Amino acid sequence: MTTQNFSVNGKPVSVDAPNDMALLWVLRDKLGITGPKYGCGINVCKACTCNVNGKAFTPCSTPVSAVSGKNITTIEGLAADGTLHxxxxxxxxxxxxxxxxxxxxxxxxxxxxxxxxxxxxxxxxxxxxxxxxxxxxxxxxxxxxxxxxxxx
The missing domain is CATH 1.10.150.120 ([2Fe-2S]-binding domain)
Structure with a gap:
């Protein structure tokens, strides 16, 4: 396992995960962030869509190693100070x-x-x-x- 470092919803995280583990499973299974949904696992349905540095991407088909040092925003991170986006x-x-x-x-x-x-x-x-x-x-x-x- 490798320590993966990136930010989720404005907070730095460090997670032990293989470089090729899909980011969706890191978010859901290792970090407990369940907003991104598993639909197809092959970048077709896009139910898992999140933003990386402000751009849409699908974590089901993105290895965790690809987001090193980047900022991931999930649905949980959109509302600010109790105000919806x-x-x-x-x-x-x-x-x-x-x-x-x-x-x-x-x-x-x-x-x-x-x-x-x-x-x-x-x-x-x-x-x-x-x-x-x-x-x-x-x-x-x-x-x-x-x-x-x-x-x-």
Missing amino acids: PVQQAWLELDVAQCGYCQPGQIMAAVALLNRTKTPTDADIDAIDNVCRCGTYGRIRAAIKLAASRMP
């Missing part, structure tokens, strides 16, 4: 979630999109390829636009 707030207001399983990954992908562009087009939003098995894509699009209008 604008994307989280929009999700609640527009009742986006149906079953809810994919929603942490959907929200993290939306946050990464809004980090890249403050006024996303429908095409930008539709390029998020996280799978929602309940098909709430219309509400997802509306929530992202609402959150964009509220972002500083």
Whole structure:
């Protein structure tokens, strides 16, 4: 085992894990962070989406060694001082979630999109390829636009 050092939700962590262990399992099994969901394990459904240095990535297909020294943000790290992130707030207001399983990954992908562009087009939003098995894509699009209008 190797000691892996990175930050999660603004806090430094050190974890003993093999270099090739999927970061999803480090987050869930070693650190107890369960917001990123296991869906497919092969970077298709993207239910596990988190952000690394502000960009969306899938920890199910990312070895822990690839995030050495980087900052990982999970759904647990979005709210600040008891205030929801604008994307989280929009999700609640527009009742986006149906079953809810994919929603942490959907929200993290939306946050990464809004980090890249403050006024996303429908095409930008539709390029998020996280799978929602309940098909709430219309509400997802509306929530992202609402959150964009509220972002500083």
